[in-house]
Amino acid sequence: ETGVTQTPRHLVMGMTNKKSLKCEQHLGHNAMYWYKQSAKKPLELMFVYNFKEQTENNSVPSRFSPECPNSSHLFLHLHTLQPEDSALYLCASSQDRGRGGGRDTQYFGPGTRLTVL
Amino acid sequence: DAKTTQPPSMDCAEGRAANLPCNHSTISGNEYVYWYRQIHSQGPQYIIHGLKNNETNEMASLIITEDRKSSTLILPHATLRDTAVYYCIVRPATTSGTYKYIFGTGTRLKVLA
Numbered sequence: 001e002t003g004v005t006q007t008p009r010h011l012v013m014g015m016t017n018k019k020s021l022k023c024e025q026h027l028g029h030n031a032m033y034w035y036k037q038s039a040k041k042p043l044e045l046m047f048v049y050n051f052k053e054q055t056e057n058n059s060v061p062s063r064f065s066p067e068c069p070n071s072s073h074l075f076l077h078l079h080t081l082q083p084e085d086s087a088l089y090l091c092a093s094s095q096d097r098g099r100g101g102g103r104d105t106q107y108f109g110p111g112t113r114l115t116v117l
Numbered sequence: 118d119a120k121t122t123q124p125p126s127m128d129c130a131e132g133r134a135a136n137l138p139c140n141h142s143t144i145s146g147n148e149y150v151y152w153y154r155q156i157h158s159q160g161p162q163y164i165i166h167g168l169k170n171n172e173t174n175e176m177a178s179l180i181i182t183e184d185r186k187s188s189t190l191i192l193p194h195a196t197l198r199d200t201a202v203y204y205c206i207v208r209p210a211t212t213s214g215t216y217k218y219i220f221g222t223g224t225r226l227k228v229l230a
Binding site: 042090108113 | 153161219220
């Protein structure tokens, strides 16, 4: 257990569905991340939130909509997805200590395996 | 683009030391080297990180060359449960101050019985 939980662990949805992925961290961190891992591809960073503010959007299509209501929770709202969006979606958190330095090891959740039909 | 180079795969006999190399020849002076591993379809697991000095924890040892252009992760007594993809990451800074990891394709380590 890393202190980062994700629900659901598996999700199957049609292209017209709307669903949400949830991530919760119990580590007292202030930064949270969404990553996507497609089959046989490296992890790709999607979004970064720091103190509830989005600081990175890695050119992610608008059918993926993140929400960070507080530093402990992160959501990824999904709508009108495509089959190629099928992937493992990973959440991570870290303690951001700013540009002055300090370590901010990212701790990952177990992921949500998403299948889009 | 990833700033590290790792061999795509390695085998190691159970009980022996597994030495996983990583090349990061363009590393900057204030960049850390991080190692994670990912067991099939699970989230990446943090292993160890370092800046200049060699580091050791309960999972592994990290040896960084003096010029910092390469490093080696050592699992001293590999077990079957160490079979995983191992990622070496150099951590760059972003304008926001939140560090962004760039994952490459890693090394697929297979521990053989």
